[in-house]
Amino acid sequence: xxxxxxxxxxxxxxxxxxxxxxxxxxxxxxxxxxxxxxxxxxxxxxxxxxxxxxxxxxxxxxxxxxxxxxxxxxxxxxxxxxxxxxxxxxxxxxxxxxxxxxxxxxxxxxxxxxxxxxxxxxxxxxxxxxxxxxxxxxxxxxxxxxxxxxxxxxxxxxxxxxxxxxxxxxxxxxxxxxxxxxxxxxxxxxxxxxxxxxxxxxxxxxxxxxxxxxxxxxxxxxxxxxxxxxxxxxxxxxxxxxxxxxxxxxxxxxxxxxxxxxxxxxxxxxxxxxxxxxxxxxxxxxxxxxxxxx
Amino acid sequence: xxxxxxxxxxxxxxxxxxxxxxxxxxxxxxxxxxxxxxxxxxxxxxxxxxxxxxxxxxxxxxxxxxxxxxxxxxxxxxxxxxxxxxxxxxxxxxxxxxxxxxxxxxxxxxxxxxxxxxxxxxxxxxxxxxxxxxxxxxxxxxxxxxxxxxxxxxxxxxxxxxxxxxxxxxxxxxxxxxxxxxxxxxxxxxxxxxxxxxxxxxxxxxxxxxxxxxxxxxxxxxxxxxxxxxxxxxxxxxxxxxxxxxxxxxxxxxxxxxxxxxxxxxxxxxxxxxxxxxxxxxxx
Amino acid sequence: xxxxxxxxxxxxxxxxxxxxxxxxxxxxxxxxxxxxxxxxxxxxxxxxxxxxxxxxxxxxxxxxxxxxxxxxxxxxxxxxxxxxxxxxxxxxxxxxxxxxxxxxxxxxxxxxxxxxxxxxxxxxxxxxxxxxxxxxxxxxxxxxxxxxxxxxxxxxxxxxxxxxxxxxxxxxxxxxxxxxxxxxxxxxxxxxxxxxxxxxxxxxxxxxxxxxxxxxxxxxxxxxxxxxxxxxxxxxxxxxxxxxxxxxxxxxxxxxxxxxxxxxxxxxxxxxxxxxxxxxxxx
Ligand SMILES: Nc1ncnc2c1ncn2[C@@H]1O[C@H](COP(=O)(O)OP(=O)(O)OP(=O)(O)O)[C@@H](O)[C@H]1O
Ligand SMILES: Nc1ncnc2c1ncn2[C@@H]1O[C@H](COP(=O)(O)OP(=O)(O)OP(=O)(O)O)[C@@H](O)[C@H]1O
Ligand SMILES: [Mg+2]
Ligand SMILES: [Mg+2]
Numbered sequence: 001x002x003x004x005x006x007x008x009x010x011x012x013x014x015x016x017x018x019x020x021x022x023x024x025x026x027x028x029x030x031x032x033x034x035x036x037x038x039x040x041x042x043x044x045x046x047x048x049x050x051x052x053x054x055x056x057x058x059x060x061x062x063x064x065x066x067x068x069x070x071x072x073x074x075x076x077x078x079x080x081x082x083x084x085x086x087x088x089x090x091x092x093x094x095x096x097x098x099x100x101x102x103x104x105x106x107x108x109x110x111x112x113x114x115x116x117x118x119x120x121x122x123x124x125x126x127x128x129x130x131x132x133x134x135x136x137x138x139x140x141x142x143x144x145x146x147x148x149x150x151x152x153x154x155x156x157x158x159x160x161x162x163x164x165x166x167x168x169x170x171x172x173x174x175x176x177x178x179x180x181x182x183x184x185x186x187x188x189x190x191x192x193x194x195x196x197x198x199x200x201x202x203x204x205x206x207x208x209x210x211x212x213x214x215x216x217x218x219x220x221x222x223x224x225x226x227x228x229x230x231x232x233x234x235x236x237x238x239x240x241x242x243x244x245x246x247x248x249x250x251x252x253x254x255x256x257x258x259x260x261x262x263x264x265x266x267x268x269x270x271x272x273x274x275x276x277x278x279x280x281x282x283x284x285x286x287x288x289x290x291x292x293x294x
Numbered sequence: 295x296x297x298x299x300x301x302x303x304x305x306x307x308x309x310x311x312x313x314x315x316x317x318x319x320x321x322x323x324x325x326x327x328x329x330x331x332x333x334x335x336x337x338x339x340x341x342x343x344x345x346x347x348x349x350x351x352x353x354x355x356x357x358x359x360x361x362x363x364x365x366x367x368x369x370x371x372x373x374x375x376x377x378x379x380x381x382x383x384x385x386x387x388x389x390x391x392x393x394x395x396x397x398x399x400x401x402x403x404x405x406x407x408x409x410x411x412x413x414x415x416x417x418x419x420x421x422x423x424x425x426x427x428x429x430x431x432x433x434x435x436x437x438x439x440x441x442x443x444x445x446x447x448x449x450x451x452x453x454x455x456x457x458x459x460x461x462x463x464x465x466x467x468x469x470x471x472x473x474x475x476x477x478x479x480x481x482x483x484x485x486x487x488x489x490x491x492x493x494x495x496x497x498x499x500x501x502x503x504x505x506x507x508x509x510x511x512x513x514x515x516x517x518x519x520x521x522x523x524x525x526x527x528x529x530x531x532x533x534x535x536x537x538x539x540x541x542x543x544x545x546x547x548x549x550x551x552x553x554x555x556x557x558x559x560x561x562x563x564x565x566x567x568x569x570x571x572x573x574x575x576x577x578x
Numbered sequence: 579x580x581x582x583x584x585x586x587x588x589x590x591x592x593x594x595x596x597x598x599x600x601x602x603x604x605x606x607x608x609x610x611x612x613x614x615x616x617x618x619x620x621x622x623x624x625x626x627x628x629x630x631x632x633x634x635x636x637x638x639x640x641x642x643x644x645x646x647x648x649x650x651x652x653x654x655x656x657x658x659x660x661x662x663x664x665x666x667x668x669x670x671x672x673x674x675x676x677x678x679x680x681x682x683x684x685x686x687x688x689x690x691x692x693x694x695x696x697x698x699x700x701x702x703x704x705x706x707x708x709x710x711x712x713x714x715x716x717x718x719x720x721x722x723x724x725x726x727x728x729x730x731x732x733x734x735x736x737x738x739x740x741x742x743x744x745x746x747x748x749x750x751x752x753x754x755x756x757x758x759x760x761x762x763x764x765x766x767x768x769x770x771x772x773x774x775x776x777x778x779x780x781x782x783x784x785x786x787x788x789x790x791x792x793x794x795x796x797x798x799x800x801x802x803x804x805x806x807x808x809x810x811x812x813x814x815x816x817x818x819x820x821x822x823x824x825x826x827x828x829x830x831x832x833x834x835x836x837x838x839x840x841x842x843x844x845x846x847x848x849x850x851x852x853x854x855x856x857x858x859x860x861x
Contacts, residue, residue: 010434017596176671183663187688221392239408241405242397334750468620474821545847570828570851
């Protein structure tokens with residue numbers, strides 16, 4: 001059959017069939033993920049994190065990720081935003097300054113709390129987008145190879161792999177069972193919320209029975225492939241074909257070095273120079289100036 | 295030398311009243327192609343699982359008797375030693391897919407038995423060509439059709455080059471020509487690599503072409519064990535045991551019965567063709 | 579005799595979400611009361627095609643009409659399942675109730691059919707499928723494969739669909755059980771007037787039971803026709819990785835001595851042999 005596919009399925013969603021990202025070694029991608037996801041947590045100033053988000057968007061675009069799939073995260077992003085803002089509205093911090101944007105009844109919207117909520121929100125969004133980016137450009141095996149190259153022992157990656165595989169089997173069975181229900185006239189759209197819950201609990205019985213059966217089968221499969229739970233074979237280190245096949249290239253090394261250097265710089269400027277604190281942020285000071293003339 | 299020796303093997307699954315294997319005695323010589331046939335629930339899978347050592351290793355139950363592979367008791371061997379001697383392909387290809395891509399699936403077993411990475415690369419290439427799955431290496435299990443999964447399962451075992459290969463209904467989901475390809479492959483492997491091949495199959499047609507000997511399992515016992523050539527001489531006995539007799543053999547028997555001269559019925563398609571042509575010529 | 583069309587498929591295309599074009603372009607009609615077999619290469623789209631027919635998968639483009647209902651655009655799944663039922667290859671995927679009675683009653687209950695009629699339908703479907711009322715209280719999961727398969731079929735039968743599609747009904751079954759399943763489908767076809775579609779890789783089964791064969795390859799229909807017609811086209815079949823049944827191949831090898839090349843059963847073959855062998859005797 002002719003090759004027409006544009007995307008490839010993973011447990012979590014889809015990844016593009018082709019992407020410039022695939023030229024990078026999994027470990028470079030993993031480090032990129034760790035940096036893009038974790039660095040914003042060090043940075044309080046919203047404008048830098050917005051910059052981060054923009055960069056991630058460019059990377060998504062550049063890697064051919066289907067951006068329309070991001071829509072499904074929109075409700076979640078909005079809900080998180082509302083929750084964070086409400087929390088800081090009702091439980092404000094650093095109120096002694098007394099800068100109030102507006103009031104409802106006896107509740108006041110404090111300027112500092114508002115800015116703090118915004119800072120946290122944007123950091124969460126950055127982390128979320130970085131995760132989406134990572135899981136939209138990496139398959140299960142890239143993730144595993146990434147971890148193994150970072151030096152995680154065989155046992156860890158073995159169990160992680162098995163968990164992924166079981167999750168895959170579970171989801172596959174779930175999808176087929178849903179199709180089977182549909183074939184027998186069940187229209188989920190017509191069910192009330194209570195009905196949906198009850199009906200989901202009905203799935204669980206066959207799903208778990210099937211899963212248990214299949215897990216038994218898999219353990220037999222592992223046995224028959226001669227699996228022994230140690231990182232050694234006949235006293236030598238266990239060979240690792242994928243890790244061997246995917247070698248770090250010059251570009252990978254450069255990228256990793258750059259990311260690490262940049263991360264160290266960010267941490268340095270944050271902890272020692274304190275460049276990224278909220279109070280020093282350009283946005284914070286501008287808004288403070290425009291609203292309160294301070 | 296005998297590749298497999300089974301003595302007085304009795305096996306009962308926990309929670310079952312009757313044993314699944316009721317006193318099996320069996321000797322299989324090295325470098326033979328053995329077909330195992332029999333009705334559902336007869337104990338075929340249990341028998342081959344006992345050879346591989348899955349029984350008693352992975353199941354609870356009562357086990358009596360000995361299974362020896364090349365003279366060594368299989369319950370004394372470690373999983374790794376067993377994997378080097380005997381490989382098994384299961385009926386349900388999903389069941390043994392333990393990794394997230396075809397490439398990993400095949401290399402995983404090779405890593406387990408300690409092949410070095412260069413060798414793994416070579417064997418991957420070799421086995422993918424043999425089983426015709428070159429285009430699938432990157433794919434995860436849920437992107438393969440049933441037939442493709444079966445092929446990958448077979449490839450991952452062949453790659454380990456064990457001395458005995460057991461296949462439990464390995465081609466049930468394959469289309470006819472792919473079925474042939476798998477069987478022909480097994481034949482080539484048997485000859486080139488000096489393997490002992492054991493195939494459990496409901497489809498007798500292909501076994502008849504390739505197997506040196508057939509085993510008929512029925513109700514936990516070995517009902518008949520003998521050369522393929524003469525296995526179908528008593529057709530009624532075979533059909534009684536819920537075995538589908540291939541059409542051409544059935545026809546040949548009808549012909550010989552109607553001639554009533556006590557001729558032996560051949561079972562290979564070419565021979566049947568020759569015999570029938572011969573009869574027609576001779577009768578003229 | 580003019581038979582009425584039960585399924586009309588026109589320019590059907592189906593792509594999976596990841597872009598795999600599993601059905602390239604299929605146009606075909608099926609008639610009321612036919613016994614049809616889909617055969618073809620692994621991955622040629624047989625399963626996908628049948629899932630499109632009963633609306634589990636929504637066609638990407640083209641039209642499918644089952645008994646006049648537009649499968650692709652209908653919002654009313656219940657009308658659809660009353661007309662066409664699909665039995666999955668692995669019965670374990672469609673058994674999710676705690677006892678066999680509920681299992682068979684599940685589909686009619688989904689259609690909000692009154693409970694006394696449900697009961698009547700369950701009894702009827704179970705009787706047809708050979709599931710005895712004594713086991714109604716047992717758990718479907720712990721039956722042997724043959725029985726599980728029948729429960730799966732019975733649970734579709736209780737919908738009384740006009741068309742029943744069964745995906746690989748004989749895989750992993752021995753001769754006796756295969757025959758039982760197939761005889762059962764044959765009975766549904768002949769006595770109860772259901773249109774039956776089976777998907778299978780076993781050509782003996784096709785030869786013995788199907789009336790019409792659809793050969794598929796690469797998401798298209800390569801050829802179709804009666805069993806004899808299709809199995810006589812050896813070269814074409816090879817493109818779809820199909821080998822005719824063994825007797826047919828023997829007959830084709832013996833064509834030069836007077837056998838027909840489209841024989842599909844040993845009995846028929848023997849009949850011809852008698853004629854051929856007796857001719858010289860009669861001289
Ligand atoms: N895991 C198990 N636990 C309990 N009983 C089992 C188990 N597996 C098989 N049995 C029982 O052991 C007997 C032999 O089963 P086995 O699977 O060996 O038969 P088989 O010849 O392979 O059948 P099939 O053709 O259906 O694969 C059967 O009665 C079966 O019910
Ligand atoms: N969920 C899916 N996502 C993407 N591609 C799929 C999916 N299911 C099947 N395919 C692909 O669609 C094509 C048709 O698959 P289908 O299962 O219909 O084949 P089939 O004719 O039933 O094969 P088999 O004889 O092996 O059962 C195959 O190439 C398969 O890889
Ligand atoms: Mg079995
Ligand atoms: Mg299929």
